[in-house]
Amino acid sequence: MDAKVYECVKEVFETNTPFSRNLGIKVLQDESLNPYLRLERQDHLIGNYIQDILHGGVISSILDIIGAIVAVDGVISRMKYEQKAEIMKKFEKLGTIDMRVDYLRPGRGTYFIATGEAMRTGNKVSVVRTKLKNEENTLIAAGTGTYMVG
Amino acid sequence: MDAKVYECVKEVFETNTPFSRNLGIKVLQDESLNPYLRLERQDHLIGNYIQDILHGGVISSILDIIGAIVAVDGVISRMKYEQKAEIMKKFEKLGTIDMRVDYLRPGRGTYFIATGEAMRTGNKVSVVRTKLKNEENTLIAAGTGTYMVG
């Protein structure tokens, strides 16, 4: 992810979105500069105290967010943006059209990592496959989202 | 929904689930005793301050929860339970297998109502279609969830 885009993504998805702050997600990048999200286990995100697992809604939320980031990054990286204002305009057009989430294993862990891979980057619509793993690399959930990007 | 089941549902989905309390969902019943959820617009659930709309993750969360309630109610209502402990046991087996959410219109409103309709009630797996509307009856999102029930 380009440094300017990363700055915008952090601003939009981490700082300026109230529900993202509620969840406490952090937008990070790996060595190849691919974006990913990190979420700490927190009491207010639990779905079941006895099992001590994340609520399904938290899982679908974080998969939706990483999918949106990967979708908008794909679209922006195909263009030549110079100004932050131009990049931010792309974010305004971004929206989730639909999403599927598969809850594969209990959301147990001390922290969680969400990643995404673009299946298609279009002018209007992009499709992203996502995954949520815990700190032991256990695959907890998988998702597919369709995003309006233009 | 049987009165005893309703009591259990409120206990499990409204009181005992930390993330449900975070969202502030209320479990209610209509005149036909069908369960539904009510959610007030609250600052910490917003996805976009400028547009003042619910975050997509809040929408998928509430659709997942009403789907689970309709699924478990369908299974319990086919049996003859006398004891609360027996009913509660059914809840322990409940889990979302997968879900699709269609984000149809911006999640704008002062409060929101989520409803569900069972498409199939099985011994192992149930399927529920869900809807989220605002106080003006605008359809904001539609979902379909597959639930493990036995």
Next chain:
Amino acid sequence: MDAKVYECVKEVFETNTPFSRNLGIKVLQDESLNPYLRLERQDHLIGNYIQDILHGGVISSILDIIGAIVAVDGVISRMKYEQKAEIMKKFEKLGTIDMRVDYLRPGRGTYFIATGEAMRTGNKVSVVRTKLKNEENTLIAAGTGTYMVG
């Protein structure tokens, strides 16, 4: 469905599409002029001879087709078309973006009826919920499709 649109729909989805002819689907309208599809049980559509049920692929195919018809009808009915050529142009832009199918009960029957209901009719994207029933009104499958319409 407007008479001119119905004519186009039959031409495109029943006559001119090789795979539709393979399936043998018929496009019909109910008393309210809502489109629906009829499919006869035929040997070459069977998924399991012992159970004598439709193949899942046949079910997803027919749900995809009725969804597309409802989507394009919704878009056309909001405009004022006079010429068949104008209507046909709308069909060229039509495409399925994604679809979910829930296989609820075995596809057993002598004939099958597929119906659809638009959840959202947009300028670019429409969403349609679909159902497949047999001649005894048993709900066999339910679907949700997202369609590119403009």
Next chain:
Amino acid sequence: MDAKVYECVKEVFETNTPFSRNLGIKVLQDESLNPYLRLERQDHLIGNYIQDILHGGVISSILDIIGAIVAVDGVISRMKYEQKAEIMKKFEKLGTIDMRVDYLRPGRGTYFIATGEAMRTGNKVSVVRTKLKNEENTLIAAGTGTYMVG
């Protein structure tokens, strides 16, 4: 895939299923013995003659089939079967619960390859992600299916 399982898979999914014969799918294995499907472009599978592309229903059908094969293979490979009859019994319990298909690019090509990867292999339910590519390795569609396996 174990040789005995492969034999059963070919028998069930290629030879004994009328709709599979209609489509003309072939069950094959790669060097790692992972199963895949091959489908030739054929006139009766076309959705649009002008564009010369596969019908969406053909795409969802072949993704459903490879998903089912990967799901049942995953379950069987965890057990120690000796007899063909035991293996065949597992196939009888197999069924698609639900599926999502993303139509990413036009289904154009001279032949098509469908592959699948298990996300979760359960005692009751398995989840498989699938892909359809053409002979030039273009990704045409992606799917996710939930399968009853026990």
